[in-house]
Amino acid sequence: MLLGAVRAAVAGRLATGPVGGVRAASAAAKALSGAGGSGATSGTESGTASRLSGKGSARLDEFAARLEAEAPMLDAFLGTPRGGVTMPEPRPRRKRGFVEREPKPEWLKRDMPRGANYKRLKNSLDGLDLNTVCEEAKCPNIGECWGGKDGTATATIMLLGDTCTRACRFCAIKTSNTPPPPDADEPYKVAKAVTDWGLDYVVLTSVDRDDLPDGGSGHFAQTIAHLKSLDSELTVEALVSDFAGDLEAVARVAESGLDVYAHNVETVERLQGVVRDRRAGYHQSLTTLREAKRVTPDIVTKSNIMLGVGETDAEVQATMDDLLEAGVEILTLGQYLRPTPRHMKVAEYVHPDKFKHWQVTGEAMGFKYVASGPLVRSSYRAGEFAIKAQIKKKRAAAE
Numbered sequence: 001m002l003l004g005a006v007r008a009a010v011a012g013r014l015a016t017g018p019v020g021g022v023r024a025a026s027a028a029a030k031a032l033s034g035a036g037g038s039g040a041t042s043g044t045e046s047g048t049a050s051r052l053s054g055k056g057s058a059r060l061d062e063f064a065a066r067l068e069a070e071a072p073m074l075d076a077f078l079g080t081p082r083g084g085v086t087m088p089e090p091r092p093r094r095k096r097g098f099v100e101r102e103p104k105p106e107w108l109k110r111d112m113p114r115g116a117n118y119k120r121l122k123n124s125l126d127g128l129d130l131n132t133v134c135e136e137a138k139c140p141n142i143g144e145c146w147g148g149k150d151g152t153a154t155a156t157i158m159l160l161g162d163t164c165t166r167a168c169r170f171c172a173i174k175t176s177n178t179p180p181p182p183d184a185d186e187p188y189k190v191a192k193a194v195t196d197w198g199l200d201y202v203v204l205t206s207v208d209r210d211d212l213p214d215g216g217s218g219h220f221a222q223t224i225a226h227l228k229s230l231d232s233e234l235t236v237e238a239l240v241s242d243f244a245g246d247l248e249a250v251a252r253v254a255e256s257g258l259d260v261y262a263h264n265v266e267t268v269e270r271l272q273g274v275v276r277d278r279r280a281g282y283h284q285s286l287t288t289l290r291e292a293k294r295v296t297p298d299i300v301t302k303s304n305i306m307l308g309v310g311e312t313d314a315e316v317q318a319t320m321d322d323l324l325e326a327g328v329e330i331l332t333l334g335q336y337l338r339p340t341p342r343h344m345k346v347a348e349y350v351h352p353d354k355f356k357h358w359q360v361t362g363e364a365m366g367f368k369y370v371a372s373g374p375l376v377r378s379s380y381r382a383g384e385f386a387i388k389a390q391i392k393k394k395r396a397a398a399e
Helices: 002-034 043-078 116-128 142-146 186-197 217-230 247-254 269-275 282-295 313-325 352-365 385-398
Strands: 156-159 201-206 235-239 260-262 300-307 330-335 369-372
Touching: 156 186, 156 217, 186 201, 186 217, 201 217, 217 235, 217 247, 247 282, 260 282, 269 313, 282 300, 282 313, 300 313, 300 352, 300 385, 313 330, 313 352, 330 352, 352 369
Parallel strands: 156 201, 201 235, 235 260, 260 300, 300 330, 330 369
Antiparallel strands: none
């Protein structure tokens, strides 16, 4: 019977809160005091139970009165409404490694890459064991660039391997302090691929190779010279690193027969250390662009700015001013897209109207060509007629 009283007290606590539970226990104790022994219970045992339960009942009544006065404070502590028990909603379980992503706006959605030209380029690359930044950096425009028609198909070949010595927070390319040595036959493989494709505009880029004495500039120059020896009319663009500020390396590439020298400042001056590897730098990048123009005045220079990483409009305008002062003629602006959950977050999805504003502004400032849009990348539609027409005009003037 004592066990029954305890059970009654617990049930009362759950049903009516702390005060109700105590009162239930008190009632159970009183019931004990009025109950006699039964079955094998002796008279002595019954009397003892009555005395104990009588004293317990008085104490419980006194404790219930005290608890009544303190109940609001106790309820607040327990987080339980008086008169009942409420359990918190269970948190949904997530799979290990799951990261909730902010949905992208409609203007950033693209169709899956397809088309005969896309398949032809991909099969050619796979057979030659070459890397492209289009695939390695997960470019959203791969279907449009590789599937282009009427002479606008463009592929960006990545030289010097697929492993970078730097670790920029926006870039999806894998990194290592000791990447494998460059493929000595790569310049010839690239020339064969371009010949097989029948392209008239090719973009060469590379990972950063701070482990090489010349930063890989000699490898670039060899590749460009070999391409030009096979097809002097081929237009070659090189999107290069800053070569750690080595101006001799810059000149080596610029004087190799190149048509477009491209190097990206990536972001505004204030955010350089947040977005790029610490070995890169805003003024170091501007210096390399100036040097390329100085040693080869007829060369076309080009740079890119990512938006959506925390920059202000005033900072974008200042960066455009600096690029124009450095002699840059072609400017691209695009939206930063987070490649994986390990990379830095997107600060803002910039509206297409803002990109249009920067295009109009850049053209009014004096840039020869401005490509500005959410999905624009540095090599985006590099083989467009407007760019090729500008290069042909410069070639004719130089002859």
